[in-house]
Amino acid sequence: MSRRCHFFREGNFTVYFRVKVGSIVTATYTFDRQALPFRTDFHVAGTRCFLATNSHDILSAAAQRPANNHHNGHSFSMDILVDSNLDSRPLPTAHFRGLRHLVFGMLPPHGFVTYDLLRKHVRAVLSTATARDDFFWTTLLPITIGLLGTTLGVAPLHCACLDHGAAGVLIGGGSGAGKSTLAAALAQRGFGLVSEGWTYISEQQNSLIAHGMFARMKLLPDAVQFFSELRRFTPRTSLNGEVAYHIDPCHFPAFIVKEVSHPHCIILLERTSSAGCRFVPCGPEFVSDYLEKSTELLPEELPEARATRSRIIQALSQRPSCILRTGENPQQTAAAVDQFLSEAAHGPS
Numbered sequence: 329m330s331r332r333c334h335f336f337r338e339g340n341f342t343v344y345f346r347v348k349v350g351s352i353v354t355a356t357y358t359f360d361r362q363a364l365p366f367r368t369d370f371h372v373a374g375t376r377c378f379l380a381t382n383s384h385d386i387l388s389a390a391a392q393r394p395a396n397n398h399h400n401g402h403s404f405s406m407d408i409l410v411d412s413n414l415d416s417r418p419l420p421t422a423h424f425r426g427l428r429h430l431v432f433g434m435l436p437p438h439g440f441v442t443y444d445l446l447r448k449h450v451r452a453v454l455s456t457a458t459a460r461d462d463f464f465w466t467t468l469l470p471i472t473i474g475l476l477g478t479t480l481g482v483a484p485l486h487c488a489c490l491d492h493g494a495a496g497v498l499i500g501g502g503s504g505a506g507k508s509t510l511a512a513a514l515a516q517r518g519f520g521l522v523s524e525g526w527t528y529i530s531e532q533q534n535s536l537i538a539h540g541m542f543a544r545m546k547l548l549p550d551a552v553q554f555f556s557e558l559r560r561f562t563p564r565t566s567l568n569g570e571v572a573y574h575i576d577p578c579h580f581p582a583f584i585v586k587e588v589s590h591p592h593c594i595i596l597l598e599r600t601s602s603a604g605c606r607f608v609p610c611g612p613e614f615v616s617d618y619l620e621k622s623t624e625l626l627p628e629e630l631p632e633a634r635a636t637r638s639r640i641i642q643a644l645s646q647r648p649s650c651i652l653r654t655g656e657n658p659q660q661t662a663a664a665v666d667q668f669l670s671e672a673a674h675g676p677s
């Protein structure tokens with residue numbers, strides 16, 4: 329089954345979408361002020377979103393976004409049209425296609441989204457069931473900031489972020505290194521949980537701010553052996569086809585969830601087969617190179633965005649940094665991190 333999309337602009341606001349699925353179904357949508365009568369704005373990851381929609385459900389979801397005083401002045405627009413006719417369509421598989429500064433995405437269940445990185449516009453067509461699905465909303469916003477963030481002065485980084493005594497700790501690492509389980513174990517020890525998968529770094533008054541998204545924690549099924557709270561939940565399939573628990577951090581009573589933090593240090597996590605935890609200092613060049621390589625590619629049309637992201641990464645790389653090589657379970661590794669950070673702040677006890 330193939331999918332093609334074409335869109336163009338007429339006048340100042342009206343936009344047409346034509347979505348073709350194979351050679352059978354073609355749907356055309358018009359985005360204008362009459363079609364999208366409900367309007368609001370909200371803050372997300374240090375940016376401001378101006379939302380237009382025809383759905384009370386989408387409007388209600390936007391109203392539930394927490395207030396954020398750490399706004400860097402950048403904004404984007406999001407137009408969401410909800411069409412009940414999509415409820416009966418076959419479920420698509422998740423996939424994205426990019427063409428320079430344009431990105432087209434199919435997001436199950438029943439969501440089609442386009443991103444214009446150059447103009448900072450998002451437009452989506454959703455079914456009514458999708459509009460009411462809180463899981464979809466907490467997926468859409470991180471994807472949106474992940475794609476648009478760099479054009480808005482926000483650097484999306486594949487790191488967890490915890491708050492330790494009002495100082496932010498970024499935890500990076502390759503896929504499968506255990507960032508999420510370590511973040512959960514640190515939260516069990518009283519660290520403030522800002523994010524466990526992606527962290528969004530912005531600049532404000534010569535200071536770096538790490539933003540979370542209040543998204544669900546993604547923990548693989550084997551994490552249940554370390555976190556008994558997971559036994560009352562059922563894993564579900566992620567957009568990438570991976571089966572995992574997607575848990576609201578509020579379901580862990582001991583967790584303190586925070587929206588922002590000020591990054592103070594960086595820990596790059598590596599799993600080893602050897603017992604114990606070893607903290608190996610690393611320099612700014614190593615950290616900068618690591619973070620640059622872990623970011624998404626940007627089209628040539630966005631040189632200012634690339635420069636802003638590099639500036640943020642360079643500033644981050646000046647923070648104290650180390651590689652943590654661990655062969656221990658999440659709770660034991662978290663205890664070692666806690667002790668390491670306490671000694672770094674106050675000296676050995």
